[in-house]
Amino acid sequence: MEIAGNSNVTPLKWSVKESLLQYVRALGEISYVSAVMEQDDELVWPLVADRHEPDGTRIAQYRGEIHLRAHEGLLDIVIADPEVRLTEAQGELLVRTTLDGSDRIMIAHLDVVESSALVVRAEVLVTPSGSMVFGANYPSGTKLSPLTIGGAPQ
Numbered sequence: 001m002e003i004a005g006n007s008n009v010t011p012l013k014w015s016v017k018e019s020l021l022q023y024v025r026a027l028g029e030i031s032y033v034s035a036v037m038e039q040d041d042e043l044v045w046p047l048v049a050d051r052h053e054p055d056g057t058r059i060a061q062y063r064g065e066i067h068l069r070a071h072e073g074l075l076d077i078v079i080a081d082p083e084v085r086l087t088e089a090q091g092e093l094l095v096r097t098t099l100d101g102s103d104r105i106m107i108a109h110l111d112v113v114e115s116s117a118l119v120v121r122a123e124v125l126v127t128p129s130g131s132m133v134f135g136a137n138y139p140s141g142t143k144l145s146p147l148t149i150g151g152a153p154q
Helices: 018-027 128-133
Strands: 012-014 028-033 037-039 042-045 047-052 058-062 065-070 075-086 090-096 105-115 119-126 147-150
Touching: 012 075, 018 028, 018 065, 075 105, 105 128
Parallel strands: none
Antiparallel strands: 012 042, 012 147, 028 065, 037 042, 047 058, 058 075, 065 075, 075 090, 090 105, 105 119, 119 147
16 A cells, blocks of 8 residues: 655545535535645645554654634634555545644544555445534544545646
8 A cells, every 4th residue: 555655646535525515605615724725626635744654553643724613613623634544445534623733633533445556435334523523513434525635636
């Protein structure tokens, strides 16, 4: 599962949950901070580091932050600096959930559906901790937007 270490080739493409983004766009605001950008209806997070642990786990860290706010602050979600941990067919998605640079928490399990030298695609399923990040609106096991690492340079 080796992918070239150039951030132009190995961005993370992950739009959290498209229906949530549409909802917040209609009733609140979304702030994009620190390099994350919207491209072709996807959020693109630039690569910071990509390494392999001795056990074969790949750890790819990305930079950027989105802040979702609606209902006068009743909905207030921060997703920042995603980290993807991958083994052969599964993985974990960890993010920071506060503006102060807190530790990452695992918000989703990943089921790899495609893995090649250039791209990894995975289904993203909410964990119990992830459910709490989303205000319990998405129970554990709910599918979020799929995730892609790599692909053609933009």
